[in-house]
Structures are given as structure tokens and as C-alpha cells.
Amino acid sequence: CVGLAALIDLVHLMFYPPRCDDDDASCPIDEEVAKLLELKARLGGDDGKHQFVLKTAKGTRDYNPKQMAIREKVFNTIISCFKRHGAETIDTPVFELKETLTGKYGEDSKLIYDLKDQGGELLSLRYDLTVPFARYLAMNKITNIKRYHIAKVYRRDNPAMTRGRYREFYQCDFDIAGQYDAMIPDAECLKIVHEILSELDLGDFRIKVNDRRILDGMFAVCGVPDDKFRTICSTVDKLDKMPWEDVKKEMVNEKGLSEEAADQIGEYVSMQGGMDLAERLLQDHKMSQSKQACAGLSDIKLLFSFLQLFQVTDKVVFDLSLARGLDYYTGIIYEAVLTQAGVAAVSNEAQNGANAEESVSVGSVAGGGRYDGLVGMFDPKGRKVPCVGVSIGIERIFSIMEQKAEASAEKVRTTEVQVMVASAQKNLLEERLRLVTELWNAGIKAEVMYKKNPKLLSQLQHCEESGIPLVAILGEQELKDGVVKLRVVATREEIDIARTDLTSEIRRRTSEA
């Protein structure tokens, strides 16, 4: 029980919170000075008007229509895949009670955005979709579900936006919760990554697989003290960015590991293979001493047998150097990387500032694993719900798709308009509105210029610019004859179509068959 004096102290702290209570690297004094100078500049404006700073918040961006068109295409591919595998979807609020997020992200907690205390609950913006998912399961006592969730998450990180890193960014998660037979849902997650990356056509890729238990077992048999597992693991995690020599140096010099232990780890983490490697390690005289490692290795074997049935072993590799950072993984872990030279260059650049905690690898575009303990952290009785999931690195995929679109000759369309209703003559606004109404009512995507007497040229220009393939041109003669002149923008071909046949003709010419 907390004493009265302590309560009074707490009250005081609440009314006069110390300002520098977070670990943010930026100096608050500098920030204050900058703020004051900005304020001064604004107040000093001679016209008395507010001088707005016309910008989005640091680390955020607007999506313009072109970016939205690409985003929509990527989402459609991914969602189709999730639905093909029978997933439902849920949504959670953008903010959670602060305490829901407390203690889930280790030292990254300092990156959580808090809302101002305006009287009421203490709230924070969600940091990922996994913790809200676990909270949702515990709160609704759901013990099995297969769900996807695509939404934005928030991290008060130092953004490197030119390199595709933001403070507001999408996550795209698929998870299977429930008590099932070993490795079947785990294998389906990898099948899903395989399908999505193949369909998005991002170039060749590899899916690296490892198991938290194999890592822990390996550390144990190599003589890493128990309390150093976590920190040595995060050093191993750097192997995709640093050569072994540097990783070893960090282990020995910074983390205080013995040279022998480091060398033994070095031998293991250079190993890559498939089911055969798992079999070999099960026979390994050192590795086989760890029960944990053996359990992990047996599961890797089982996993590969399912992956064979799913026809995805061509891309999957068992890689002992894979050591994803997140604390909550308890079993299998995986990460997909793009291996194509061109994309690797892009991603290399994106890599420099990458968040060490996720998407760690050069060209990493998906990652995930099994986390059997997280839901139990929310359950009052600690009841566990085993989970396995994958997060698609959608922001990096957007960047790649945007760059591909830039490089390609083909223009990205931002609307789906099939036909523009136009006229060459004056005083036909009413006739144009009548015709476009006919088309809308028939479900045709159609536009008309919002001018009484637009020039034909400007109407055609609009079609060129926005990729509208057809123009339905009305004139006195056409009206008299009960026809519409249908112009194909690409070829400039023009033909008269009976008005009654117009919608079917437009449909025929714009159906993607």
C-alpha cells in the first residue's frame, strides 16, 4: 500500500512533470529555443496574419493520387492472398491505453507517441499491430482466429524519409492464433509470404528460417552465460549488415564474451541449408546436448516437410544467423529478403538508417515468427494463446513499386474513368449532362467537364493526361441521328455508335479480357 506522503509526491509530479523524462536523443533546450524563435518570427509578421508553416508533421507524408493507386494495387494483391487462405480481418483504435503498451517493447518504448493528458485516460498511439491484436484476443477471450490487419502504426523515431522510413507507416499483419498441431500454421505463413512476393513480382527472393529455441540452445552449448543470451542475440542479428569479424569484435570487446564462445557461435551462424542441415545438427555432438535446440531442430524438419507439400522449398533456407530482434518470439522465426541486384541497391540505401528492431536485413520485405506468450501477458489468469504470424514490409514494397513505376514508360492511372463525355460545339452542356447520366446509371465510369462550353482540345487533353481511353462526342448532327461519335484516344479512330448501343460498346472496349 502506498503511503499518503508518496501520494502527495505523486500529485506534485503530476502537476509539475519534469520535462526531460524521456530518453530522446534530441536536446529539449534546443527544441525550445527553435520553437520560441519560430513563435517570435510568427508574432513579428508585419501584417498581423498568422504565417502558417505549410507542412506535414516531421516523419509523415501525404499520399498523392499516384501513390494511392500503387498502394491500392499492392493492398489488393496482399488482401486477395490473405482471403484465399481464409483470413478474417479486424480493426483496433489508433490509440490504446498507455499501460497496454507498457513493458512490451523494451528500450524502444521511448519511441511511443503519447497523447497529451487532457483529463481522462493516459493514451498512446499504437506502436505495432501485434500488441493490440493480443489485447483484442485477451479482452474478447478469443482462443482461435486467423486474421489480417492492415493499418498505420507510429514510432517517434528519427526518420530518414528519403530512404523510405517514416514515423507514421503501414503494417500489414497476418496471424494465426490457436492451439494446433505443430508447424502447420507456421508453414502456411511461409506459403503466404511466398505467394505474395511471387505475385508482386519484386524479383527473386529468399525466405530465411530459424528458431528462437535453436538460437538459445546454441548460445547455451557455446558457453554464453544465460543473462547474455538477449544481448548476444541482438549482435548476431547484425550479421546481415556487418562482416563476422566486426560481429565477433562486438561480442568479445563490448559484450564481454570469451573468444572461444564467440568462435563457436561463428561456426554455427555461418551454416545455411534445408532439412538436411537440421538433420545434421540433430547429430551434432554439441548442439544435441541442448534439449531446446533439439526441439527447434525437429520442428524445422517438420516445417520443411510441410513446405515441400506447399511447393515453396525453392525459396526457403534454414539460416542459423537469423535472429530477429523482438523479445516476444518463442519458436520459429523467419524473414524474407529480396536478392535481386537492382532491388538490393535500393534497399541497401534504405538500410543505412533502418530500425534495428525490424526489417533488419538488406532488402527485407517480410518477417515474423511464433509468439506463444504475448496474449497471456494480457489475460488476468495468464492463459496463453499460441500465435504465429507474419508482417509484410509494405512500406518498402511501396517504395520499390513506386520506383518501378517511375522507371517504366507506362503511366500510372489514378482514376478508372472509361469514357469522357465531350462535345465540339457550344451550348451542349445539357446534352452532355444527359448522356453522362445515362452512362453513370448504367454503371459506366464517366466524366464530363464542369464548363458550359469547353474546347474540344481541352477535353481531349484531359483524356490524354489521365489515361481515359474513350471519348463520347456529341454534336448537333449526332443528336439528330441518335448516335454518339466514339473516339479511341490512343488511335484517334472515330466511329458512330447508336446511342442505345453505347454502354455495351464502351463495356466491350474497356473490359480487360
Added chain:
Amino acid sequence: CVGLAALIDLVHLMFYPPRCDDDDASCPIDEEVAKLLELKARLGGDDGKHQFVLKTAKGTRDYNPKQMAIREKVFNTIISCFKRHGAETIDTPVFELKETLTGKYGEDSKLIYDLKDQGGELLSLRYDLTVPFARYLAMNKITNIKRYHIAKVYRRDNPAMTRGRYREFYQCDFDIAGQYDAMIPDAECLKIVHEILSELDLGDFRIKVNDRRILDGMFAVCGVPDDKFRTICSTVDKLDKMPWEDVKKEMVNEKGLSEEAADQIGEYVSMQGGMDLAERLLQDHKMSQSKQACAGLSDIKLLFSFLQLFQVTDKVVFDLSLARGLDYYTGIIYEAVLTQAGVAAVSNEAQNGANAEESVSVGSVAGGGRYDGLVGMFDPKGRKVPCVGVSIGIERIFSIMEQKAEASAEKVRTTEVQVMVASAQKNLLEERLRLVTELWNAGIKAEVMYKKNPKLLSQLQHCEESGIPLVAILGEQELKDGVVKLRVVATREEIDIARTDLTSEIRRRTSEA
């Protein structure tokens, strides 16, 4: 220029902000006490474990898969309509610089969620989509665009969630920005409302139309002092919830209007009609004295002529009592209401706690208008971009659709799975995985149970529960014969299908033709 002393004061204020600087009705002391008691209870827990409060933040909710299925259906209908009219889409960050929102919402500004000052910029959650849209246009110097934006907005309001009001809720906006000939884009907005409400099949509806200039002109000719236009306008706005007598009382007793002026207003605001009413008022000896009113009335006439061509006049009514609250409207305003008895009852309930600022009317499901000045507020040189738009009251539509789904016998499906791959015998896991892989690779939506040897009954039960129409059953005999037993869940009919014909047979049976 601000003096040094003032700067020092500002610094002091920034380090020791006064706590009670907002107009929130809730008492901060009570809140603090509640918080401390909660803290105490938590610290006092005897097992040392955190006692999580398992809930979402006040005024927010999760969407479960059923709600998401309904939400997706509604969104698809609305987005199809927006696309049919050639709209692009954009997205903006969930938070804006605080100053971007400052001075746009009048006294409702107190409902804005601010982020905690964690060093850096002062940020607020977006309050609507219109102000970010205007900021986007000004920032990117865009002078014409037709865009929709569907996203969540945040208001620190006192929620009445059982009545469908939340602190986090969707807005669904369509806007046309650009200098065009009068009333053409305005009419298209009404056409869009007509299409969406018809397609969603929510029952009969009316779209009320008025013009801010007609209201202002009416107030002028009725003798309302200039500085009372706004406040009298907000009283008129209550006419859909209060009888005229009460509205008049508020005008006279609270707002200090003369009884004569109030009576004159009372006469006008009881008028409803179509183009004919606009013509009549243009001849009205009082109304015709106001240039503003005449401009508005002429535009109403023009609007109705376009609405006739768009074939939507059956639902549109010119209603002088319509007076939407938002400050930024400069011309035409409109609001769609559901008129069906059944729905009205639902909405009536939803109404009691409704935000007076928007969706004001009983059963209001869409609203909007012309706002030609807002973008100019963001442009450093004050350049205006005329805009007209409509916001679909999507949260109310969700509620209605959810209630309809509850009432209907038909089950809402939360997945689109076409077939379940099952077996009646043991040891066929591998065969099931092989078959489901074939189906996935062919683009069929398929599921398999994550068990080595699931019971046939539990597999069939899962189909019943989640509405999967077909089961592909494998057994030793089927494997030998190269067939699959296809079972229709609804009829229990079973037929053997050659394995090579399976995907086409599933497609044939599950295509909605």
C-alpha cells in the same frame, strides 16, 4: 517584436504549463484522484503483477470480423460510386501540426486531441478530413482535383457509444476543387449522394438543399443585426430537433432577437419546395432586396435544372430551414436524411446525443456544401481555390447495416472461403496439404484444419459456422480413383469429381452468376 521579458515568460509557461487550460467539462481534480486510486490499487496488488485494465480507450471500439465484413461492403459501394464519377483518392497523416488545425473549428477546438510534447513539434490528431485536404491543396499548389478520402478522425467529445457516437470515427469525403461554371460540380455531389443512398438500400430518403447566402440574406431582410447572423443561424439549425416555438424562444430570450424579426424568420424557414419556390422567393418583396439572397436563389434554380438532367429531383427539396453549422460554408449546403419510419426510430435514438455541429438532422446520413474560402486560409498569399464537397455519414450507415444484419436471417460471412479440404480417415494430413496447395495455386479460396487427424464432424461443423459452401473430401478410395468427393454443405449432396476437374467445378459452383 517580442521582448526578452515576454520570451522568458513564455519559457516559464512551457516548462510549467498550467493544467486547467482547456474548456473540458470534466473536473481535472476528480480525474487525478481517480488516476491515483487506480495507481494505488495496482501497486497494492499482492502478486506484484500488473493488473491490466483490459479495455479500449474511452469512446473507441474494436471492429470484429463481422463488423469489418459489413464495413467492407459499405465502403465498396461508396468507393465504386466515387470511382464511377472519376475521383482520385489521397491520404494524409493522422496528426497535423497543431497550428494547422488552430482557428478552423470555432469553439469545438476544445475537442481536438493534442499529442504530448515529447520534444519537437506540437501535434494534434485530425478533427476532420476537410482541413487536411485544404492544407494539402495549398501545400502542393493544387488548383483543381476531384478526390475522395476515407479515414478516421478524432474528437474528444463525450461519447454516447450505445447510440453510435465515438471519439474515433470514420469520415468519408468526396470533394471537387477548382474554378468551374456555377453549380455543375455542386449538382454532381447531390447526384453522388442519390446514387450511394439508393444503392445502399437504406430506405427512402430526402436531400435538403439551401444556400448560406440565402440564409444570410434572409437574416438581413428580417432585421437580424450582422453580428448575430452566426448565432441565429445555429439556432435555426435546431429546427429539425425542436418545434418552432422553442426555436423562437431561444432566438428571442437567449439571443436577444426582436419578436418581429423572429416571426419573419419563422415564416421563411417553414418553406419547402423545388425550383418553383426559388422563383417565388426571387419575386418576394423582402427577399429580393438582398443581393446575396438573389444570387443564392438564382443558383438554386440553376442547380435544380442540372438535377433534372441528373434525374435526381425526386429526392431533392429546397428547404429554407437547413442551416448546417460549420463556419466555412460559403454557398450551397445540403443534407440527406432517411425518412423511413423504421430507420427514423433508430436514428432518433442515435440523435439524442448527436454532435450539434454535424449530421444534425434526425436520420442524417450525408451532408456538405460549398466552401470557397478555406484553402485560401492556408495559402501564404491567400489565393482561393473554390471547393464543394459531401461527407457520407458512414458511422450511422454502419449502425443501420449492422442492425439490418442482426434482424435478418441471413448470416454475415466473415471470410470468402469457397471450399474446405477435409478427410474422414486418419493419416491423410499430407494429402490434404497437397490438395489445398493445388487449390491455392489455382486461385481458389480454401482452408484446411491445422490438425493431423481432425474429425470429419468438426471439419463439417467449421463449414457450417463460417458459411463455407463446399467440402472437398479425401479418402483412401478417392486417392486411388483419382477423384475428390465434393460435398455441398447446404444440401449434403456428395459427388465424385475427377481431381483434374476439381478447380473448375468449384469455380462453377461458387461463382455468383
